[in-house]
Amino acid sequence: MIKIVYWSGTGNTENMANHIAEGIKASGKEVHTTLVGNIEVNEVMDAEVIVLGCPAMGAEQLEEDEMQPFVDALLPQIEGKKVALFGSYGWGTGEWMEIWHEEIKAARANVVCEPLIVNEFTTGQDEEICKQYGERLAKC
Template sequence: MDTIIIAYWTQTGNTKAMAEAVGEGVETAGKKADVRHISEVSMDRLREAQAFALGCPAMGAEVLEEGEMEPFVMEVEGFAQGKRIGLFGSYGWGDGQWMRDWEDRMKAAGAVLVGREGVIASEAPDGDALEQCRALGRELASL
């Protein structure tokens, strides 16, 4: 597993910045990062990966983006058993419930979450959030 896929959906660019930081962490740890918007991700490659990261901001009433990301995550749930998955994303309101719900879904699908919890940032990620993303990338690369 020399390449770690970091798949994300973004509206304002905040989650993309987080995805890029996860990728920096992967590369710092000596692996190749493949950072892509979910529309560019090969589901076959993701299915073959033992570890990867998914990023999405909170939308609406603290849910995943429903047009593209929700169907993507539903497909991932079908093969998540035993996969090591890191989650990340930004939010502008609420308290991060969308991430807790997402974590629960991935665990229920049999995934092993990388890190104790998903990395979240309020609005644009600050230095601390970006460092948490880099740490997530390093942990993914160490698996």
């Protein structure tokens, strides 16, 4: 099973999570999608792929009350685990994702796809991009 864990403030990252899950399901894989506040780190450790989503916050950083603590608890345990990242942003250049991606790689996780980022979330165009990302994840 692929597990998607995300935080969303405006709904853009939630939309991404839902469309990524659609792509995974369409490829015949089982997927579980949940808000980060509804799951503990130990509940994702059995996933085929751990998919994490968070928008850029503040000065291009992860959300600090729920997502960052989850990631901090996850990092010491993900060596060799398949991990993928996604998120949305409304300003900047995507630096938060580059930093997050490097942090996951430094923990020796097996990053299975390049991170997916979208500016805001455009209905139609970004839905398809997210579904295709889910299809790629299902093949990992």
